[in-house]
Amino acid sequence: MEDPRGPSLLDAIRDFSGNASPLDFVLIIQHWEMFAAGVGYTLLLVAVSLVIGGALSLPLAVARAYRTPVVNQVVWAYVYLFRGTPLLVQLYIIYYGLGQFEIVRESFLWLVLREPLWCTLIAFVLNTAAYTTEIFRGAVEAVPYGEVEAAKAYGMSARLRTSRIVLPNALRRALPAYSNEVIFMLHGSVVASTVTIVDILGAGRILNSKYYLAYEGFLAAAVLYMLLVYAITRGFKIWERHWHAHLRPRAA
Amino acid sequence: MKRFTTALAAAALAVAAGTASVSAGEELRIGVEGAYPPFSWKEADGSLKGFDIDITFALCEKMGRECTLVEQDWDGMIPALLARKYDAIVASMSITEERKKRVDFTVKYYNTPARFVAAEGSDLDVSPAGLAGKAVGVQRGTTHQCFMEKLFPEADLRLYQTQEEVFLDLAAGRLDAQFSDALQADEGFLKLDAGKGFAFVGGPQYDLECHGEGAGVALRKGEDELLQAFNAAILAIREDGTYKSINDKYFDFDVYGD
Numbered sequence: 001m002e003d004p005r006g007p008s009l010l011d012a013i014r015d016f017s018g019n020a021s022p023l024d025f026v027l028i029i030q031h032w033e034m035f036a037a038g039v040g041y042t043l044l045l046v047a048v049s050l051v052i053g054g055a056l057s058l059p060l061a062v063a064r065a066y067r068t069p070v071v072n073q074v075v076w077a078y079v080y081l082f083r084g085t086p087l088l089v090q091l092y093i094i095y096y097g098l099g100q101f102e103i104v105r106e107s108f109l110w111l112v113l114r115e116p117l118w119c120t121l122i123a124f125v126l127n128t129a130a131y132t133t134e135i136f137r138g139a140v141e142a143v144p145y146g147e148v149e150a151a152k153a154y155g156m157s158a159r160l161r162t163s164r165i166v167l168p169n170a171l172r173r174a175l176p177a178y179s180n181e182v183i184f185m186l187h188g189s190v191v192a193s194t195v196t197i198v199d200i201l202g203a204g205r206i207l208n209s210k211y212y213l214a215y216e217g218f219l220a221a222a223v224l225y226m227l228l229v230y231a232i233t234r235g236f237k238i239w240e241r242h243w244h245a246h247l248r249p250r251a252a
Numbered sequence: 253m254k255r256f257t258t259a260l261a262a263a264a265l266a267v268a269a270g271t272a273s274v275s276a277g278e279e280l281r282i283g284v285e286g287a288y289p290p291f292s293w294k295e296a297d298g299s300l301k302g303f304d305i306d307i308t309f310a311l312c313e314k315m316g317r318e319c320t321l322v323e324q325d326w327d328g329m330i331p332a333l334l335a336r337k338y339d340a341i342v343a344s345m346s347i348t349e350e351r352k353k354r355v356d357f358t359v360k361y362y363n364t365p366a367r368f369v370a371a372e373g374s375d376l377d378v379s380p381a382g383l384a385g386k387a388v389g390v391q392r393g394t395t396h397q398c399f400m401e402k403l404f405p406e407a408d409l410r411l412y413q414t415q416e417e418v419f420l421d422l423a424a425g426r427l428d429a430q431f432s433d434a435l436q437a438d439e440g441f442l443k444l445d446a447g448k449g450f451a452f453v454g455g456p457q458y459d460l461e462c463h464g465e466g467a468g469v470a471l472r473k474g475e476d477e478l479l480q481a482f483n484a485a486i487l488a489i490r491e492d493g494t495y496k497s498i499n500d501k502y503f504d505f506d507v508y509g510d
Contacts, residue, residue, distance in 0.1 A: 099420075099426065100424070105424065114425065114426055116410075116426070208327065209393025209397075210397070210398075212329075212354045212355075214328070214334065
């Protein structure tokens with residue numbers, strides 16, 4: 001039906017976006033729900049793997065830093081394996097690789113490995129735990145020995161020294177390096193879109209393939225990732241200001 | 253890397269030449285996929301084989317043009333054509349209205365129906381209600397994705413980069429069914445070891461809006477001379493028996509359709 005008042009502003013924008021502009025913005029906006037769901041999946045994957053991976057990495061890092069016999073070598077091998085191979089390859093081995101074996105498909109493992117989301121979470125957790133172990137190990141080793149000695153002089157047990165002196169100190173020091181790992185994990189999470197999960201990049205790929213576009217889906221995804229990285233870096237800034245307050249020069 | 257830089261240089265040249273069309277005598281670059289047997293696949297030595305590939309060379313010979321093949325992932329097929337990475341697509345691309353907004357198509361060079369594949373004896377009911385909540389795999393950006401979204405909106409649709417990955421996940425048991433070109437599913441999966449225990453369910457499925465009028469060669473808009481040359485070549489190989497000899501290499505019936 002023709003609008004008697006002639007083309008409206010909205011029509012003008014639609015016309016510009018669809019015909020004159022090299023990028024079709026209206027298409028992106030029309031699919032905002034798909035992108036919003038994509039942001040949800042990306043955040044879920046990254047947050048869950050960071051929490052579980054981070055928790056796993058603490059004991060591993062301490063075992064490495066204290067050179068606990070046997071455990072130290074095993075953890076070293078695990079870290080080497082997961083830092084030495086690309087995340088995409090790890091995901092493919094878990095998703096497509098394990099599914100090839102009948103024995104896996106007939107075991108209870110298949111209940112978990114059947115689902116793309118679980119496969120992705122397993123790969124992400126193992127990957128981020130390996131990197132975080134190395135970050136925390138370095139931080140634990142960097143704790144000034146004088147503080148440890150002072151704790152010993154107070155008669156603290158090794159366990160108490162670790163939980164009260166070494167770890168709080170090490171975790172603070174690790175914050176800046178750890179913020180990088182969080183950002184890398186966010187960027188690495190795009191590989192989820194290769195195993196049918198519609199994360200942010202997955203949504204972009206669907207938009208592109210549905211309308212045979214080259215840029216729109218990727219640009220929308222890029223903007224969303226940038227916003228998330230901005231939020232992450234701001235968050236860590238605030239956190240560092242709080243935990244590193246003792247390192248700042250005192251106000252006169 | 254080298255291939256990338258040459259492609260970049262070619263793109264730069266194309267841009268420098270403005271919107272100059274592909275003129276006769278120049279080498280033609282044809283975009284193909286290479287992950288869609290028996291229409292196109294990659295041999296262990298890296299060479300490309302298949303029905304699409306043979307048709308490409310037959311058409312080029314008829315047109316008297318030198319052709320080189322450029323491999324491209326399916327979901328970037330049309331964007332790469334528009335970015336002048338190549339001049340034509342011969343990759344079993346169905347002629348649909350949505351694609352015609354971006355590219356021009358020749359007449360069809362084959363037309364085969366699409367069907368569902370599931371595990372034998374799965375008793376899958378191929379209806380919108382029967383497939384509701386079932387995991388169904390399709391290749392992303394295909395006519396089959398369009399079909400599933402339009403007619404089976406309740407199904408748990410899973411999208412894959414390549415058709416080979418769809419079959420891999422169907423065989424692994426992650427999918428309840430997959431939907432694709434019937435001929436391709438038969439030759440590229442069901443007749444192989446990997447496809448044992450699987451079969452077609454339901455009859456051929458067709459939706460004009462989604463599936464279009466068969467597979468054609470896609471060109472950038474406005475390449476009318478090239479379009480006419482391709483159209484003439486397709487009809488010519490149909491007439492002189494070249495098409496039949498290629499067809500019979502792969503299939504035991506005529507895939508051209510009615």
